[in-house]
Amino acid sequence: MAEIIRIKDIARYVGREVTVRGWVYNKTGKGRLQFILLRDGSGQAQCVAFNKEMSPEAFEIARGLTQESSVIITGEVRADERAPGIPGGFEIGIRSIELLQVANDYPITPKEHGTEFLMNHRHLWVRSNRQWAILRIRATIIKALRDWLDDQGFLLVDTPIITPAAGEETTTLFEVDYFGEMAYLAQTGQLYNEANIMAFGKVYCFGPTFRAEKSKTRRHLIEFWMLEPEIAFCNLEELMDIEEGMVCYVVEQVLEKHQRELEIIERDIDKLAAITSPFARISYDDAVARLHQLCEEIDDPERKAELAIEWGEDFGSPQETAIAEMFDKPVFVYHYPTAVKAFYMTPVAGRPEICRSVDLLAPEGYGEIIGGSERIHELELLEANIDKMGLGREAYQWYLELRKFGTAPHAGFGIGIERTVAWICGLNHLRETIPYARLLNRKYP
RNA sequence: UCCGUAGUAGCUCAAUUGGCAGAGCAAUCGGCUGUUAACCGAUGGGUUCUUGGUUCAAGUCCAAGCUACGGAGCCA
Incomplete structure (x- = not known):
């Protein structure tokens, strides 16, 4: 035998x-x-x-x-x-x-197919070379993220998927009937992470998150996976160091373990090999100034209108891409306007109109892959923000209590797995980065 | 939700001014000892997205709807 x-x-x-x-x-x-x-x-x-x-x-x-x-x-x-x-x-x-x-009439032939056809046959499409390569790289990306964090002393602490209230209340939630009461599918594990760091110091959660947003773009999924580290006694600069080290390690691991897969999907290896420390760090003020300057250099009126921005506005997709294209590595943009960010982000001392937040924008037009911030650790300020947003203190009682029993400065971030996979693999749509994508008009197969 | 594009064989697409519904691949059968998307020969395969309208005649024109794709907003 x-x-x-x-x-x-x-x-x-x-x-x-x-x-x-x-x-x-x-x-x-x-x-x-x-x-x-x-x-x-x-x-x-x-x-x-x-x-x-x-x-x-x-x-x-x-x-x-x-x-x-x-x-x-x-x-x-x-x-x-x-x-x-x-x-x-x-x-x-x-x-x-x-x-x-003997398989008869297998629908996916070695020739080309349209997107709808392939997505309808996703359960078979995953057998194809290209999808095989991508999903293997995805697994390595997740493992590398976790390995790096584990080696840095982070503890994996799982957070609930069914939650009693909104995480950020910014986007639409999926509702669940919880024995006659209303519950929601998690949008983030962050608030629970903030409780967990007070027990473990450095933690991360990893799991699916759900957004019932009617967004229909190459950068959005209804169900996506996010890894969220949270660190006690950490400031924004230290947070950027962590993100940078982690991202570099992930790219390095993919390059080391998946030469053949990258070849199959025809990824430009040189662009990945360039991803090394340090990454540029620019402020929101600076980013807006750069966009203004770019607008002046552009003649095309349509493009000009697309990139137009007033200080205080959040970046749209075209602006984000334009900023990222100014660099050949990921770039940090920090100190966003407080008004466009979540209620728990710490205002900058002396300039409360901006906050201690940072996004990491991937190169080649892949946009934001990480969003993070220093969290407010003063009870009064946090209460005031919750009231201002009209969120209702009752639902946040336990979260507010964290600021009563040994509060401490802390920071954290969330990295979107699918966007990271799309960037590293050079894919133009998130639907190929996850085995079975959940999109606005798709939940089959 | 808004803007734009598209829907024809299992798949990817073609069809001139409104005038017989086509090709490649896949499938089936046959041939071949080195193929790399093999090649050669033969065969079968259609509710032209749906409904209604105009016309002697509609894949093609008109109206409404459905679905998908691309973009925007929102975000990771």
Whole structure:
């Protein structure tokens, strides 16, 4: 009985008989010679069926295979430059073949398809090379984020998904019937993180978040994954150091572990290799000034109108992209106007119209991937802000209590996983960064 | 929600001024000992998004609707 192997390890088995189990990714026939490209989840290997090396029955099975048919193949591994695959350069000379199922009319062919068709067949699309590569990189990004934080002394502390009240009350919430009472799906774990740092010092939560916002762009999902670190006794500058170190580590890990995947999705590696410390740090004031200057240099009136901004306004998508394009690495923009940010962000001493907030904008037009801030730790100020926003103190009772029992300055941020994946993979839409995207008009499959 | 574009074979698309519904790929059958989106030959395949209207005649023109895509707002 031959050893069952995974195709990613095929190089170690040259000259030996092995068994691989998987699905037919592609097949080309040359009469008495059949080339079957088999994928097993770990990689792809060309399996060659030659009628003189196997029984007539086995050869007929090989000849009748269709795309995505499932098989168990046994044969000898040999090195051959001509063999395609992942890793490629190795093939299996089929000795015997066990057919599990002939797949009929598999809808996704090796040719091009439209977005709607592919999204309707997402449960099959994930088998395709490109999606396989992206989702593997996604997994590494998540692991790298967590590894880095764990190594820096952060503790993973999970926060609830069903919550009694709004996190930020800025966007629309999904409502849940909680035994006759109204509850909501979480938009952020941040408020709970703020409680948890008082127990553990440095924490992060990682999970899905939900926004019932009717936004329909390449940068939005209804359900997306966010990783949110929170740190006690941390200021904005230290926060930026953490974000920068973390992002650099993630990019480094992807470059180290996924050369082949990046090749499959045709990502420009040089642009990723350039992502090293330090990142530029500019203030909102500075960013607005840069936009004003850019506007003056532009002749096209339409473009000019798109980029126009008054101090105090939040950046729209075009402005954000324009600022990011001024740099070839991610750029921090800090000290946003207090009015456009959340109620818990600390005002700047002496300039209460701006707050101790910072966004990290990814290069190449990918926009904001991280948003963070110093949190207000004074009870009176926080109460005043909650009243001003009309949020109602009752729902925030426990959150306010954190400012009564040993309050301390602290800061934190949230990194959007899908946006990070889109940037690192160079994708133009978030729908490919998550296995099953939830979009405004899509919850199937 | 607003603005723009599109909807024709399983998929990707074509169809001139309103005049017989087409191609490539996929599928099926046959051929081929080194294919890389193989190639060669043959075969089958249509509610032209829906409803209504104009016309001798509508894929094409008109009206309404549905769906998708792109962008904006909002945000990670």
